[in-house]
Amino acid sequence: MFEEVVDVDGVRCSYGSYEAVRGVRFDIRAGELFALLGTNGAGKTTLLETVEGLRPATRGRVRVFGKDPWQRRSEVRPRTGIMLQHSGFAGELTVLETVRLWRAMVPNAKDPRAALETVGLRHRERVRVKLLSGGERRRLDLALATLARPELLFLDEPTTGLDPESRRASWELVAGLLAEGTTVLLTTHYLEEAERLAHRLAIMHRGEIALSGTLSEVLAAESARIRFSVAARAPGLPVLAGEVERDGAGRVDIRTASLQSDLHRVLDWSREHGIHLSGLRARQASLEDVFHAVRESDGRPGRGTQQEVKFR
Numbered sequence: 245m246f247e248e249v250v251d252v253d254g255v256r257c258s259y260g261s262y263e264a265v266r267g268v269r270f271d272i273r274a275g276e277l278f279a280l281l282g283t284n285g286a287g288k289t290t291l292l293e294t295v296e297g298l299r300p301a302t303r304g305r306v307r308v309f310g311k312d313p314w315q316r317r318s319e320v321r322p323r324t325g326i327m328l329q330h331s332g333f334a335g336e337l338t339v340l341e342t343v344r345l346w347r348a349m350v351p352n353a354k355d356p357r358a359a360l361e362t363v364g365l366r367h368r369e370r371v372r373v374k375l376l377s378g379g380e381r382r383r384l385d386l387a388l389a390t391l392a393r394p395e396l397l398f399l400d401e402p403t404t405g406l407d408p409e410s411r412r413a414s415w416e417l418v419a420g421l422l423a424e425g426t427t428v429l430l431t432t433h434y435l436e437e438a439e440r441l442a443h444r445l446a447i448m449h450r451g452e453i454a455l456s457g458t459l460s461e462v463l464a465a466e467s468a469r470i471r472f473s474v475a476a477r478a479p480g481l482p483v484l485a486g487e488v489e490r491d492g493a494g495r496v497d498i499r500t501a502s503l504q505s506d507l508h509r510v511l512d513w514s515r516e517h518g519i520h521l522s523g524l525r526a527r528q529a530s531l532e533d534v535f536h537a538v539r540e541s542d543g544r545p546g547r548g549t550q551q552e553v554k555f556r
């Protein structure tokens with residue numbers, strides 16, 4: 245078996261003269277969940293469709309199970325499952341009829357009722373699809389995408405529009421698939437979803453991958469913060485590794501790559517001078533901070549390009 249289930253190298257995709265994906269590379273290893281995040285119009289769907297084998301790359305190389313998914317679609321497609329953003333179910337069919345219909349088209353499919361059981365829809369098998377809630381439809385989507393026990397599953401915004409409880413239930417389903425060894429490529433606008441599920445992730449902006457790596461590697465691209473207020477006449481702060489902003493009202497905002505040691509210095513300083521640190525908060529950067537930095541800095545947050553921050 246290939247260690248790298250997906251290998252994308254130097255991929256570019258154009259619509260006419262507009263280049264939507266501009267030289268992207270990443271890989272996905274067997275059994276991991278790779279999350280593709282991005283700003284609106286970043287090129288995630290275009291890239292995903294290219295990896296799914298639904299469109300060819302304009303330039304560069306895409307390999308899935310070591311094969312070109314566009315040229316050798318008939319060999320690659322049976323090993324993959326695709327959950328698209330918008331499913332095209334026939335509303336008049338029942339849930340069970342829909343699964344049976346789908347089952348007739350895929351090899352090596354699971355038993356329909358077992359598939360519905362897995363996604364918690366067994367009790368809705370006689371209901372017409374048009375009467376399902378949004379969350380139930382997404383679960384039916386997932387049942388169909390995993391019906392043929394795919395080795396690689398593409399999840400395109402699987403929880404968009406779901407309430408928090410249904411979203412959590414979907415995460416459990418995906419975690420179950422991962423435990424069975426399925427490899428997953430997920431796109432999502434929910435940062436918490438990526439934080440919960442992803443082994444590695446990439447953030448796309450304007451057709452490029454601005455950052456990629458494990459969650460902690462990606463978070464390390466953005467500074468941690470220490471914030472507090474002191475009396476305006478408090479003495480000067482000690483020398484810190486981070487950048488300090490202090491306003492006339494005594495509000496202090498420190499951005500640092502050395503959270504623990506700078507926090508120690510600040511606490512030592514406050515004890516030494518008997519200073520109260522009002523509203524003290526210290527935290528690592530969140531994925532939201534990193535995402536915001538990518539958007540604000542036009543894809544070049546903190547230090548460098550994809551090549552410099554990508555951890556393989």
Ligand SMILES: Nc1ncnc2c1ncn2[C@@H]1O[C@H](COP(=O)(O)OP(=O)(O)OP(=O)(O)O)[C@@H](O)[C@H]1O
Nearest residue numbers: 259262263264282283284285286287288289290291
């Ligand atoms: N068929 C098309 N013809 C021309 N331009 C397109 C076409 N499809 C997408 N684009 C453009 O390519 C860019 C990338 O689109 P894509 O849908 O891949 O981004 P995305 O990251 O999935 O966006 P979102 O998260 O907002 O859905 C966008 O600027 C979009 O307008």
